[in-house]
Amino acid sequence: MIPFCASLILLLLSGLSAIPGRRGSSFWDRLSLVLGMAGVLLGLGATIFALLEPRPPALSLPWSGGAVFSLRLDGLAAVFLLPAFLLGGCGLLYGTGYLPHAGQPGRSTWIRTFYPLLLAGIALLLVADNGLVFLIGWEIMAMAGYLLVVSERDRDEVQQAGLIYLAATHAATLVLLGMFALLGEEACLTALPAAGSLNVATVPFAQAVFLLALFGFGCKAGIMPLHIWLPGAHAAAPSHVSALMSGIMIKTGIYGILRITSFFQVPPPWWGWLILTLGVASGIIGVAFAIAQHDIKRLLAYHSIENIGIILIGAGCALLGRSFDLPAIATLGMAGALLHVINHGLFKGLLFLSAGSVIHATGTRRMTAYGGLIRQMPLTALFFLGGAIAICGLPPLNGFVSEWLVYLGLFQAGLPPTGPLLAMLLAIPALAMIGGLALLCFAKVFGLSFLGTARTKRDTIHEAPPSMLAAMGVLLAACLWIGLAPLTVLPLLSRGTSQWLGQTALSEPLLTALAPAEYISGAAMLLMLCLALLVLAVRRGGKKAIPRTETWGCGYRNPLPRAQYSTSSFAEMIMHLFNWNLRTRFHREDANGIFPNKASFHSHTPDTVLDNFLLPVAFALAGFATRLRRTIHQGIIGIYLLYTALTLCVFLFLSIFFSR
Amino acid sequence: MTNVTSSLLLAVILLNFFILGTSRLGACIRVVALQGALLSLLPLFLYGVNIHSLLLSAGALLLKGWIIPWLLFRAIRQVKIRREIEPRIGYITSLMLGALTTAIAFIFADRLPLQPEHMQSLFIPAALSTLAAGFLMLITRRKAITQVLGYLIFENGIFIFGVLLTEAMPLMVETGVLLDLLVAIFVMGIVMNHINREYSSINTEHLCLLKE
Numbered sequence: 001m002i003p004f005c006a007s008l009i010l011l012l013l014s015g016l017s018a019i020p021g022r023r024g025s026s027f028w029d030r031l032s033l034v035l036g037m038a039g040v041l042l043g044l045g046a047t048i049f050a051l052l053e054p055r056p057p058a059l060s061l062p063w064s065g066g067a068v069f070s071l072r073l074d075g076l077a078a079v080f081l082l083p084a085f086l087l088g089g090c091g092l093l094y095g096t097g098y099l100p101h102a103g104q105p106g107r108s109t110w111i112r113t114f115y116p117l118l119l120a121g122i123a124l125l126l127v128a129d130n131g132l133v134f135l136i137g138w139e140i141m142a143m144a145g146y147l148l149v150v151s152e153r154d155r156d157e158v159q160q161a162g163l164i165y166l167a168a169t170h171a172a173t174l175v176l177l178g179m180f181a182l183l184g185e186e187a188c189l190t191a192l193p194a195a196g197s198l199n200v201a202t203v204p205f206a207q208a209v210f211l212l213a214l215f216g217f218g219c220k221a222g223i224m225p226l227h228i229w230l231p232g233a234h235a236a237a238p239s240h241v242s243a244l245m246s247g248i249m250i251k252t253g254i255y256g257i258l259r260i261t262s263f264f265q266v267p268p269p270w271w272g273w274l275i276l277t278l279g280v281a282s283g284i285i286g287v288a289f290a291i292a293q294h295d296i297k298r299l300l301a302y303h304s305i306e307n308i309g310i311i312l313i314g315a316g317c318a319l320l321g322r323s324f325d326l327p328a329i330a331t332l333g334m335a336g337a338l339l340h341v342i343n344h345g346l347f348k349g350l351l352f353l354s355a356g357s358v359i360h361a362t363g364t365r366r367m368t369a370y371g372g373l374i375r376q377m378p379l380t381a382l383f384f385l386g387g388a389i390a391i392c393g394l395p396p397l398n399g400f401v402s403e404w405l406v407y408l409g410l411f412q413a414g415l416p417p418t419g420p421l422l423a424m425l426l427a428i429p430a431l432a433m434i435g436g437l438a439l440l441c442f443a444k445v446f447g448l449s450f451l452g453t454a455r456t457k458r459d460t461i462h463e464a465p466p467s468m469l470a471a472m473g474v475l476l477a478a479c480l481w482i483g484l485a486p487l488t489v490l491p492l493l494s495r496g497t498s499q500w501l502g503q504t505a506l507s508e509p510l511l512t513a514l515a516p517a518e519y520i521s522g523a524a525m526l527l528m529l530c531l532a533l534l535v536l537a538v539r540r541g542g543k544k545a546i547p548r549t550e551t552w553g554c555g556y557r558n559p560l561p562r563a564q565y566s567t568s569s570f571a572e573m574i575m576h577l578f579n580w581n582l583r584t585r586f587h588r589e590d591a592n593g594i595f596p597n598k599a600s601f602h603s604h605t606p607d608t609v610l611d612n613f614l615l616p617v618a619f620a621l622a623g624f625a626t627r628l629r630r631t632i633h634q635g636i637i638g639i640y641l642l643y644t645a646l647t648l649c650v651f652l653f654l655s656i657f658f659s660r
Numbered sequence: 661m662t663n664v665t666s667s668l669l670l671a672v673i674l675l676n677f678f679i680l681g682t683s684r685l686g687a688c689i690r691v692v693a694l695q696g697a698l699l700s701l702l703p704l705f706l707y708g709v710n711i712h713s714l715l716l717s718a719g720a721l722l723l724k725g726w727i728i729p730w731l732l733f734r735a736i737r738q739v740k741i742r743r744e745i746e747p748r749i750g751y752i753t754s755l756m757l758g759a760l761t762t763a764i765a766f767i768f769a770d771r772l773p774l775q776p777e778h779m780q781s782l783f784i785p786a787a788l789s790t791l792a793a794g795f796l797m798l799i800t801r802r803k804a805i806t807q808v809l810g811y812l813i814f815e816n817g818i819f820i821f822g823v824l825l826t827e828a829m830p831l832m833v834e835t836g837v838l839l840d841l842l843v844a845i846f847v848m849g850i851v852m853n854h855i856n857r858e859y860s861s862i863n864t865e866h867l868c869l870l871k872e
Contacts, residue, residue, distance in 0.1 A: 635868035638748060638799040638808070645795045656771055 001059035001071055002140050004127065010039030011120040018112035021196035024105040029112065033096060036116045040089035042283035043123060044312060047073065047081045051495060058129065060191075067189040072129040075495030076262070079338045080126050080255050082492070083246045083345035086478065090121040091240040094353050094471035094652060096214060097464065098240055098360060101426045111238060118144035118241075122248055127346045131188035134499040137595035138252070142169040145249060147239045149233045161232035164610070168229035172219035179212035179260075195262040196502025199580065206264065210271055213260040221253025222305050223312065224282040228610040231289075235365065239356020241470075242297060246304045246352060247345035251414050254311055258334075261319060262500045269323045269420075276316030280427055283309025283434040288578040289442045292605035294567045295365045296355050300348065306434060307344040311337045313427055314406040320421055321409070322501065329421065331510055334500055335493040336405030342489070343398040343482060347390035350475040354384040357472070358449065367567050370449040376461040381450045383472040388442040390479050393435045396524030398482035398566040402436060405515055407431065412514075437574070444570045486525050568603040575603060583608055662781070664705050668698050669786040672816070673762060676793040679813065680758045681751050683743050685805060689732045692812050696724025699816055702823045716834050720819070723838050728812065728845050735807055735849040739856040749800040751845055761792035783824055790817035804852045804862040808845065 014036035021028030030462030050057050056074035063069045075083070095115065097110045121144055124384045125137030146169070180188050182205040187193060200206040215226070222230040229248070257275070261267055293299035314337030343630035357380045357619030358373060359365055374381040390397035410428050414420040463469075482489055494511045556563070569585075575584045584605040590601035606612060632643075675695045679688055700720035702714035736742070747754065765788035778784060794817055797810025822834065852862050860865040 637864055637867070639803075641795065641798045645799065652768070656768070 001046075001058045001073065003042055004050070004057075004071070004073060004123075005059070007039045007043035007046060008120050008123060009388050010042060011116040011123075014039055014116040015113045015120075018109050021112075022106055022109040027456040029108070032112050033092060034114075036092045037089060039116065040085050040092065040119070042598045044082065044085045044089075046278070047078050047085065050077050051075070051492065055639050056499075060129075062204070065189075067132050068191070069133060070129040071133065072126045073083055074190075075126050075492075075497075075499035076255070076258065077126045078337075079246075079492060079496040080121060080251055083251075083342045083349075084119065084122055084126070087244060087345050087349040087475070088116075090349065090353070090474050091115065091244050091472040093474075094240045094243075094356070094468050095238075097467035098356055099238065109429065111148060114144045114147045114151075115241065115244070118244060118249070119149060122252060125252060127189050128257060131183065131192070134172070135176065135180065137272030138173060141249060141252065142173065145169070145233075145245060148245075149235065149237045151241070152236070155236075157232070158236040161229075161236040165229040165233040168219050168226075171298065172216040174627060175212050175216035175219075176181055176256075179209055179216060182209050182212070186518045189335070192259070193263045194502065195499060196265045198265065200264050200266065200268055203264075207268075209260065210267075213257060214274070217253040217256035217260075218278075219253070220252050221257070221281075221308050223253075223278050224285050224305065224307060225609055227282075227286075227305050227615060228607065230296045230305060231293075231301040231607060232610075232620060234304070234352075235295055235297040239297070239359060242301070243349040243352035243356075246301065247349040250308065251341050251345060252316070254308065254337075258315060258337075259586060261315075262502065266325075267319055267323050267500070269320060272316050272319035272321075272323055274316075275312050275319060276424065277426060279309045279312030279314075279316055279382060280430040281309070282306065282312060284437070285578075285581055287434055287441060288407060288574070289605065289607070291437065291444065291571045292575050292578075292582055292584055294367055296367050296445065296449070296512075297365055298359070299367075299441070300355060301341060303351075303438070304344075304348060304440060306438065307340065307348065307391070310403065310431065310434065311340045311344070313431060314338075314340060314402075314409065317406065317409045317424065317427070318497075318500070320424060321412075324419060324421060326412070326419070327501075327510065328514055329409055331497050331500060332405055332412060332495075332514055335490075335511055335515070336402050336407075336409055338493050338496045339405055339482075339489065340399075340402035343390065343402045343441055343479070346475055346478050347387045347397070347399060347480070350383060350472055350479065351387035351391065353468065353472050353475065354387060357468055358384075360464065360468075361461045362458060367445065367448050369565065371452045371455040371561065372450070373454075373461065374450040375588050377450075377463050379469055380464055380472070383445060383469075383476055384450065386476045386479060388446055390483070392439045392442055393628070394439070394479075395520070396483045396527045398479045398486075400524075401486040401517070401520060403431065403435065404520065439533040440571075440574065444567065448565065448567060448570065452564050455561050455564065484528070486519060486520050487512075490515070490517060566602075568601060572601075572603070575605070581608060583612060665702060666782050668702060668705070669696055669782040669820070672820070673786055673789055676790055677755060678764075679809070680793060681755045683747075683751065684824060685736055685742055685803075686733075688806070688809055689729050692809055692816075693725050693729035695816055696728070697721055699819055699823075700724060702820070706823060711735050712851060714832055715748070715831060719835060721746055723842055724812075724816075727842065731849055732808065733806070733843055735852055738853055739805070739862055741803070741805070741862065747801050747806075747830065753797055754800050754831075757796055758789075762789035763798070765789040765792060767782050778824065787817050788819035790814075790820060793817075802863050804848070804855055804864050807864065808848045808852070811844070811848075812841075 009398030017028055017035055018032035019028075021032070021182045024532055048075040056072055058070065058072040060068050089360075092115065095108075095111060099111060113143065118141060121137050121142075123137075125134050125141060128134035129138050146166050147164055150158055152158050153162070155279055183193075203209070214223075219226045220448055234246055237245060261271065283306050286302050286307075286309055290299050290302035290306060293302060306324040314333045315334030318330045318337060321327065321331070322331055358370065361377060361380075362370060386397065390399040393399040393403040405429065410424055410431070413419075413424040415587070464472075476658075497511065572586075575586075582605050584603050586601070586603045588601045589597070589599050591597070653657075672695055675691050675698075678691050679695075682688055682691075703716045703720075707713045718720060749757070762785070766785045768862050769784035770835050772784065773871065774784065791814060794812075794814025797813060798807055799810075801807055818837075822837070855864070855867070856862050
């Protein structure tokens with residue numbers, strides 16, 4: 001545990017050492033980068049060595065007031081820590097090119113100060129072994145996240161996004177405080193219960209603990225009705241911060257749900273059903289919202305909600321397997337969920353970073369302003385394409401492997417003897433639909449941004465600097481590695497799964513028997529080979545010059561770049577299909593007659609929960625409070641004294657009433 | 661001794677009614693001073709003559725019977741008013757309310773879980789009804805000076821409670837309370853002067869403009 005603590009301290013120092021560079025001195029800036037990278041590498045090393053040891057390393061120091069500062073790095077934490085450090089390191093590297101220190105020293109320093117702090121908070125909460133340390137890490141993460149979201153605080157939308165994020169995260173913290181209090185004093189101050197050590201029937205508030213944990217952690221994870229902060233905050237933050245928030249920070253919510261459910265030996269079946277249902281809902285509605293977006297980062301943020309849905313489907317499957325004592329379902333579901341946690345961290349990080357490069361080059365987040373970027377930014381386009389293939393769950397990249405594990409787990413429920421879990425099979429078409437919609441969405445993003453012709457003329461578009469490309473390259477390599485050689489990550493997954501199940505024996509033999517990963521490797525290699533041959537064949541045979549013109553020119557003589565498909569028109573059909581939930585507002589003027597007027601079509605999709613429900617309710621409440629204050633708050637001292645006297649009288653009478 | 665303290669407390673309650681019912685400020689200040697002076701005798705009769713009660717009595721008499729009334733008289737001389745003209749609730753009504761609260765105080769004190777030696781005494785009802793009278797003054801009067809008087813009556817009520825606890829409470833605390841009172845009255849006198857200079861009257865309603 002000592003190297004791990006040292007890495008946390010290095011990260012803190014990295015944040016602190018960025019502060020003296022706020023006037024533009026690049027020495028402190030480099031020192032901060034070096035310290036941060038050292039912390040990340042040390043953390044990665046410590047996590048890997050912890051996995052090699054048979055018993056999870058732990059640290060426990062006496063603290064004030066009977067509390068213990070106790071840390072434990074077990075298999076479940078390691079699954080979340082590895083992508084955290086990897087993506088954190090890539091983000092640090094990316095940040096040097098994304099916000100060059102020479103350009104805006106103040107803002108750059110701001111981000112460099114809080115970025116390592118966010119990473120350190122996440123790492124601390126993942127290894128925390130009691131409620132107190134967990135909540136400290138949780139708050140460090142929440143506050144650092146807020147400060148990073150508002151790093152461009154002179155814009156109104158950023159301020160608003162920050163405010164909503166702050167409200168959501170503190171609602172979650174409040175609920176978690178209650179949850180830990182119900183879990184008991186030992187869990188709060190000394191050590192969390194071991195996995196599988198609690199019994200739902202004997203723990204007094206087990207159901208309440210589960211519901212509170214689901215709400216508190218669900219807020220952070222962005223489960224569908226609780227996702228309100230997510231799109232705004234992800235869009236407002238700088239890109240490498242969005243990558244860390246979407247890739248890792250929201251996963252701490254998943255970690256919390258998994259950790260809390262792991263305590264109970266046999267969770268009641270409705271926990272699993274609830275999580276499975278929430279997963280299906282988050283997945284489908286999340287991706288439907290994503291299709292309707294025009295802002296590339298909001299779109300990616302809604303995809304995070306979708307992927308949280310996929311993770312929850314795996315987790316729900318595992319919980320149900322555990323409730324009915326079916327180890328195959330539990331192992332496959334949990335392995336799929338954990339692998340998707342890692343994968344989503346990697347490919348969503350990659351997508352946010354490459355989207356950041358595009359924003360960096362074009363200066364806007366609106367996809368309607370892009371087009372034809374593949375010619376100016378070929379490498380960024382390649383990285384984005386890699387991330388898009390991975391997030392759609394297509395081979396040969398890593399997204400396919402984790403969804404495949406979840407599918408395997410769900411299909412296990414249909415194997416004879418079919419038990420009470422037959423209804424779980426309904427999640428399979430839902431998962432397939434999520435994948436299909438994601439493919440549609442990324443066809444839209446990639447086609448509109450990188451293919452076609454530029455919609456607005458820009459001469460300054462340039463490929464990203466080498467540091468940013470290197471960061472994206474590392475992530476793509478990791479994605480490819482998991483996609484091509486899934487056998488190498490199975491040991492890690494089995495460590496996490498058996499930790500969650502509370503088994504001492506490793507479930508690795510079971511997992512390798514159930515999931516024939518070597519076939520996946522073979523198929524993926526074959527696919528890569530075919531692709532390479534195809535590219536080669538096209539290169540060799542492509543002597544004839546292909547005429548280039550506007551995409552979807554529709555046979556007109558002089559098509560304008562503006563006449564290409566737009567984000568609204570590409571997704572119109574699917575938006576109409578989902579309009580019962582999306583409530584998209586369409587503004588449409590058709591071209592009619594022989595001499596048509598100007599025609600236009602655009603759409604706007606507000607967030608259903610936030611814009612159509614929470615904000616109106618909040619405004620109504622605020623209006624009521626204002627009216628109430630005008631009535632009772634008149635500025636006459638006598639009236640205030642009367643309130644005091646009445647309150648005193650009420651308390652006096654209450655004291656008499658209750659003392660008898 | 662019980663007789664003497666009981667009659668003292670009865671006198672205090674009667675003086676409450678006088679203050680609630682009169683509009684002349686000079687008389688009000690004199691009566692509040694008299695009430696304070698009567699109350700300052702209480703420790704002597706309750707605990708006999710010893711250093712603690714002697715000091716307490718002397719201090720209370722000096723402050724409540726002499727220094728504070730002197731400060732208040734000076735204040736009304738400076739702001740040149742003699743009467744509270746327009747209370748929020750009329751004198752008759754506030755007298756009725758005072759009677760009502762006194763009755764409630766007596767009923768209420770009967771039902772409180774008290775120490776046996778305080779069970780039958782007049783201390784608790786007197787304290788409660790004085791507190792209520794002070795509150796009534798504070799709520800119903802408009803002039804800053806009458807509100808200060810209400811505050812003083814309120815403090816007298818607390819003092820009656822405090823006397824019951826004299827043995828439990830160190831002298832320092834009592835002294836501190838008295839000193840606080842003096843400072844509070846001093847500050848209120850200055851504030852009143854300023855209100856008068858700003859608004860040409862000491863009606864506290866003008867201060868409503870300052871809300872928010």
